[in-house]
Amino acid sequence: MSERKPLFLHVPEPGCRPGDTPDFSDFVIPRAGEVRCPAIDAAPEDIRDMAFSIVRVLNKEGEAVGPWAGRLDSETLLHGLRHMMTLRSFDARMLQAQRQGKTSFYMQHLGEEAVSCAYRMALSDGDMNFPTYRQAGLLIAGGYSMTAMMNQIYSNASDPLKGRQLPVMYSSREHGFFSISGNLGTQFIQAVGWAMASAIAGDTKIASAWIGDGATAESDFHAAMVFASTYKAPVVLNVVNNQWAISTFQGLARGNAGTFAARGHGFGIPALRVDGNDYLAVHAVAAWAAERARSGLGPTLIEHVTYRAGGHSSSDDPSAYRAKGEATAWPLGDPIDRLKRHLVRLGVWSEERHAQAEAEILDEVRNCQKAAEKNGTLVSGPAPSPKDMFEDVYAEMPPHLARQRQEAGF
Amino acid sequence: MSERKPLFLHVPEPGCRPGDTPDFSDFVIPRAGEVRCPAIDAAPEDIRDMAFSIVRVLNKEGEAVGPWAGRLDSETLLHGLRHMMTLRSFDARMLQAQRQGKTSFYMQHLGEEAVSCAYRMALSDGDMNFPTYRQAGLLIAGGYSMTAMMNQIYSNASDPLKGRQLPVMYSSREHGFFSISGNLGTQFIQAVGWAMASAIAGDTKIASAWIGDGATAESDFHAAMVFASTYKAPVVLNVVNNQWAISTFQGLARGNAGTFAARGHGFGIPALRVDGNDYLAVHAVAAWAAERARSGLGPTLIEHVTYRAGGHSSSDDPSAYRAKGEATAWPLGDPIDRLKRHLVRLGVWSEERHAQAEAEILDEVRNCQKAAEKNGTLVSGPAPSPKDMFEDVYAEMPPHLARQRQEAGF
Amino acid sequence: MIEAIRNAHDIAMERDERVVVFGEDAGYFGGVFRCTAGLQKKYGKNRCFDAPINESGIVGAGIGMAAYGLRPVVEIQFADYVYPAYDQIVSEAARLRYRSAGQFTCPMVIRMPTGGGIFGGQTHSQSPEALFTHVSGLKVVVPSNPVDAKGLLMAAIEDPDPVIFLEPKRLYNGPFNGHHDRPIVAWKSHPMGEVDDGYYTTPLGRAAVRRAGGDVTVLAYGTMVHVAEAAADERGVDAEVIDLRTLLPLDMETIETSVKKTGRCVVVHEATRTSGFGAELCALVQEKCFFHLEAPVTRVTGWDTPYPHAQEWAYFPGPDRVGRALTQVLEG
Amino acid sequence: MIEAIRNAHDIAMERDERVVVFGEDAGYFGGVFRCTAGLQKKYGKNRCFDAPINESGIVGAGIGMAAYGLRPVVEIQFADYVYPAYDQIVSEAARLRYRSAGQFTCPMVIRMPTGGGIFGGQTHSQSPEALFTHVSGLKVVVPSNPVDAKGLLMAAIEDPDPVIFLEPKRLYNGPFNGHHDRPIVAWKSHPMGEVDDGYYTTPLGRAAVRRAGGDVTVLAYGTMVHVAEAAADERGVDAEVIDLRTLLPLDMETIETSVKKTGRCVVVHEATRTSGFGAELCALVQEKCFFHLEAPVTRVTGWDTPYPHAQEWAYFPGPDRVGRALTQVLEG
Ligand SMILES: Cc1ncc(C[n+]2csc(CCOP(=O)(O)OP(=O)(O)O)c2C)c(N)n1
Ligand SMILES: Cc1ncc(C[n+]2csc(CCOP(=O)(O)OP(=O)(O)O)c2C)c(N)n1
Numbered sequence A, B: 001m002s003e004r005k006p007l008f009l010h011v012p013e014p015g016c017r018p019g020d021t022p023d024f025s026d027f028v029i030p031r032a033g034e035v036r037c038p039a040i041d042a043a044p045e046d047i048r049d050m051a052f053s054i055v056r057v058l059n060k061e062g063e064a065v066g067p068w069a070g071r072l073d074s075e076t077l078l079h080g081l082r083h084m085m086t087l088r089s090f091d092a093r094m095l096q097a098q099r100q101g102k103t104s105f106y107m108q109h110l111g112e113e114a115v116s117c118a119y120r121m122a123l124s125d126g127d128m129n130f131p132t133y134r135q136a137g138l139l140i141a142g143g144y145s146m147t148a149m150m151n152q153i154y155s156n157a158s159d160p161l162k163g164r165q166l167p168v169m170y171s172s173r174e175h176g177f178f179s180i181s182g183n184l185g186t187q188f189i190q191a192v193g194w195a196m197a198s199a200i201a202g203d204t205k206i207a208s209a210w211i212g213d214g215a216t217a218e219s220d221f222h223a224a225m226v227f228a229s230t231y232k233a234p235v236v237l238n239v240v241n242n243q244w245a246i247s248t249f250q251g252l253a254r255g256n257a258g259t260f261a262a263r264g265h266g267f268g269i270p271a272l273r274v275d276g277n278d279y280l281a282v283h284a285v286a287a288w289a290a291e292r293a294r295s296g297l298g299p300t301l302i303e304h305v306t307y308r309a310g311g312h313s314s315s316d317d318p319s320a321y322r323a324k325g326e327a328t329a330w331p332l333g334d335p336i337d338r339l340k341r342h343l344v345r346l347g348v349w350s351e352e353r354h355a356q357a358e359a360e361i362l363d364e365v366r367n368c369q370k371a372a373e374k375n376g377t378l379v380s381g382p383a384p385s386p387k388d389m390f391e392d393v394y395a396e397m398p399p400h401l402a403r404q405r406q407e408a409g410f
Numbered sequence C, D: 001m002i003e004a005i006r007n008a009h010d011i012a013m014e015r016d017e018r019v020v021v022f023g024e025d026a027g028y029f030g031g032v033f034r035c036t037a038g039l040q041k042k043y044g045k046n047r048c049f050d051a052p053i054n055e056s057g058i059v060g061a062g063i064g065m066a067a068y069g070l071r072p073v074v075e076i077q078f079a080d081y082v083y084p085a086y087d088q089i090v091s092e093a094a095r096l097r098y099r100s101a102g103q104f105t106c107p108m109v110i111r112m113p114t115g116g117g118i119f120g121g122q123t124h125s126q127s128p129e130a131l132f133t134h135v136s137g138l139k140v141v142v143p144s145n146p147v148d149a150k151g152l153l154m155a156a157i158e159d160p161d162p163v164i165f166l167e168p169k170r171l172y173n174g175p176f177n178g179h180h181d182r183p184i185v186a187w188k189s190h191p192m193g194e195v196d197d198g199y200y201t202t203p204l205g206r207a208a209v210r211r212a213g214g215d216v217t218v219l220a221y222g223t224m225v226h227v228a229e230a231a232a233d234e235r236g237v238d239a240e241v242i243d244l245r246t247l248l249p250l251d252m253e254t255i256e257t258s259v260k261k262t263g264r265c266v267v268v269h270e271a272t273r274t275s276g277f278g279a280e281l282c283a284l285v286q287e288k289c290f291f292h293l294e295a296p297v298t299r300v301t302g303w304d305t306p307y308p309h310a311q312e313w314a315y316f317p318g319p320d321r322v323g324r325a326l327t328q329v330l331e332g
């Protein structure tokens, strides 16, 4: 055998790091309206290209263009804008509350509001989401009480989860929002199981699974793909590619090659990428995938291309690992700005009304916060009972737990 | 919302079950020589079609044709034939030994001999395989002692694994054969780790990972794909699609859609399918992938398309779940027959020499068996010491184990 | 015992539409141990089906189904292969009710063959029960005979919480007392081998006294119940053999009553010793019965090594080792 | 303690080219707790790098590297997230030497932050040590201070077998005795907080007596060592506090000597009680010291529930609960 050159380890690196100038020039973005809209029963092998493109509706001028446009009336869009603005305002207040020491932890959605807010509008009551910690828009757009969310964040006496869960790990069966786990990826296969159950029961409800770009590396992502494809489960599999997983960029989870959407191809699962900062595009793609699921055509994989403009959580400072200004350099813009511009262009919205709405929303959020703080915060006021700590481990408390509760003195 | 039809669960079924007539008519097989041979540094996205085709070299007439042909001289091929015949003979004897009660368990390779035998010839000394229980051809073609293998199968006093492992769970570091695990899939990511280590150390050795069609559903398959693509590890990822995983057909592991090779596409890993019953094709594809790995071009995914002609193991009777005659209906034929025909056609082999070789091999296998049985079988003769049971749990025996050994009386 | 387990599935599926059964090879073929044979044919592919080989997927999908409102009963082909599903079991199934404050629950049964004695080597012989008894939110059941297996499985399927159901595979085809060199005995010759055809449940959390005795209490479950009985018989020891049946929650009352009476206790299991379930039993017995104990609680267990193939019977805690421990505890 | 751990990595990488370090966020950023900060810069991306978020992959790849001949030191971001890697740890790392009769070995360290006290809720607070002590072939280490953390980590990296290295995260920034409402103390004010800059190892398998005493033995590890010391001090109890440091293999000699002297024993850990490592300690102590014991061995532990967020301090076995147990055992 000939002399060989020594091998070396390839470790992918993001385009820029602290100190560098952000540069997204090799991120290929199709023009809005450019990508076709196939029939919902299109053969997966005929739309493979869509896993390497990006469905976009809103162009730079704020027009809705192309085959995915024209599905929502302006009233619905105004609601949508309000949902996103509310989520952003909610986040800002709660991050501040965390900074003030009123709770232990917080995670915001800055820059990603369109994904969960628009998606929710494509679902029906009774459908179930299996979310991560970064889809609270599903609750806001779904009409869940902000005060209840804050009660959870404060782990106070009115926390629907009795103080047991870390802030933002909401759960609301009624609002189609499965209990969030701290363990990444586990929900992805659970969503498939829920969808299988709906199919087994001859129901008409569908499930939606959610996962981050980084967490696609987890093994349960694979389990979900296998089960979804095998049983053609009525589930929409959503990957939210917000470019970062704490300090690691999305290329690390895929060797800087392929796309997350293309993971579907090995399973015969139709896969699309969508501009996650484009409310109309997210909604259109979600509706398409939901329709497929409801029609018995099985799973769809959607990669939402977006950007995590804030820190990973209240414990994180991204300036240690990513370039300053990356968020502003992000080429898909801000989801609220983009929808706002569209609505202004449609003539149903204006800068003034926007400013006014912002003030109204802030007021509403503040009022909710006040109401929630009456029920206590993590550090003061009414709190869940330590007695509750022993409940719900089982439906019925077994003798050893009853003894422990007694030992604990509660 | 309009009235919806109830959903239903889709459960894939094989084309035929016991009582049916085997039918492979919708299994699309390209002609031998038809599939192109790309440069080893071809961009993964330019060879995506190869994950949906099958590289074949030997045609029906026994000719080696097309761009993957002509890489092995007839002497090497004669060795190859002998390896496969030896493996088949070895299997037959050991299955019989199990039936005679000389050991607890056995697993054979019937119909799949080309995969591991041909593959081994594309490797260099020092390369490491992370095999499953169905690649003993790597040992046979690699010159490992059949008597040692039998000692392991018999768990006798000379068993290199000291009686600890189930039969066929061989290990030989020296022969580049990693200790087989009973747990499906775990070795796939370990192989990637070994390859990463070779790269970290600036070595020139490569790893080969092996997994069955059924076991691709395991999560560690995904872990391996993620790590292999992220670090461009010098590893060849082999899926042996022998159509069955105990009683479930390969469609169950992939929703009867896509191909196992296509799993590579979501990771930007080049992927090929090869006729696993074609010694020349397996060797050519293996050499191509090994060359890629050695040249620092990273992983390749190979799907070997073959057929498990025997039962899953000595505990299994396939007549309970698959149609009689499926093995003979299998359209890719028998690997030994096909190579034999090629060699006859080349004029370097004949029916007579084949019959003679069969007899010689049987003799050799029998002699090895006799030698092994002198060291004992599972049920009689010399056996490993129960003392050995306590060794190798740790490098150094900790006090509690020493006490237990004493308690055990050894 | 296989027929009893199959029958429990059958009755549960008949009585409750929400019961669905799946696992590797569990559908068309009916499982490598045939515990689900015939169910697909009778109830359709919708309710009994093959699963891809992904244990995390099997349990994870089961959790989703249970959250929807079904009652999944899943099979892990061997207990040795449950580890890939460990995260889904520990982090998800066990805590779902708690973390959602009862909004979502997980009534699921996870069945798996456990234990050695069939020359299965290190990956077909393990007894991982202690890895589940440490997990709050799970119930853990180990039957020792067909009558219980059916009743306990029925109760497990009806239970509102996740149940780990470990089936000692060496008992599938008959009682086994550890005398591997004697002829095989069939269940029909055993009092607990004759199973009622109809519906019944055996409540979780209750132990059974298999052999009454006054001198020493033996705590055992699964295969080891039979080994303990044999050891006591052979040594002529007046031992009270308690079959725990459910490890979590544990029937401490029955244990306490017996040990307070006998003053001596031997704990037997096939799993490795360190941090095995026997440790918890020792801890509890000395906590609750300290002033009644006349000798240390003694453990007879598998050794702290992987389960070897050739040395299977040197590893297995057979009647000889249990018998020696009985004698020693009585003398000590 | 963070700096001690970082420093141990640094020295090990300096001394031995085979040492490689990786984990989620462990490369460029240096880990969410900063335990690997600066290593990538110093040793290059080849030897310290970020891993994709797949714990099974991290451990599985580590096993392959170890089999090749490297010495991987991997970080699991929180012990709560180790379960996806459980199969690779239990079925593979732990048994590789055994099943290959020494042909392949697995000298790997798997580090992870463990324990509560930082309002991390159920998935940032767990103490899963007992799930590893049941696994033959593993070593399990829990340091309680910076001096030990460095020495034990160094020893673990040099060890020829896989080591689970659990770092009590509440101790990262200072000793913590459970009085969460008092000002935070820094390590520099603690005798075990001052770490030698150079190379040294603290042997695995040896406990340390942290507080000598004659009336009762307290067995603890990690954070609970400090809690136990505080409890004894506050109640004025003449307790001997033993810091186990290595749980597997266990330093039974030190334990036995102490309990035979005191005749009383309290076991403390933060993990849930049932089948926790405390059970094994109780079992061993009563096995070895039965005739010296004047009271049952008593456990003070986390409750058998998931670790709650708001009720953290009601869950945590603080100095009050430990103190009460001490008094009780002395009176009992
Ligand atoms: C099993 C598991 N491993 C590790 C973690 C720690 N962790 C929490 S969030 C996170 C990053 C996730 O990134 P991504 O999936 O991209 O989601 P994003 O935060 O960007 O929304 C990590 C590593 C965890 N929660 N669970
Ligand atoms: C983790 C795990 N789950 C289940 C099994 C049981 N099992 C052994 S072999 C097998 C089928 C594997 O089929 P495939 O991967 O296609 O390989 P083949 O036997 O066809 O070579 C199964 C389910 C196992 N060994 N390990």
Ligand SMILES: [Mg+2]
Binding pocket: A212, A213, A214, A240, A241, A242, A243, A244, A245, A246, A308
């Ligand atoms: Mg992300």
Ligand SMILES: [Mg+2]
Binding pocket: B212, B213, B214, B240, B241, B242, B243, B244, B245, B246, B308
């Ligand atoms: Mg197969």
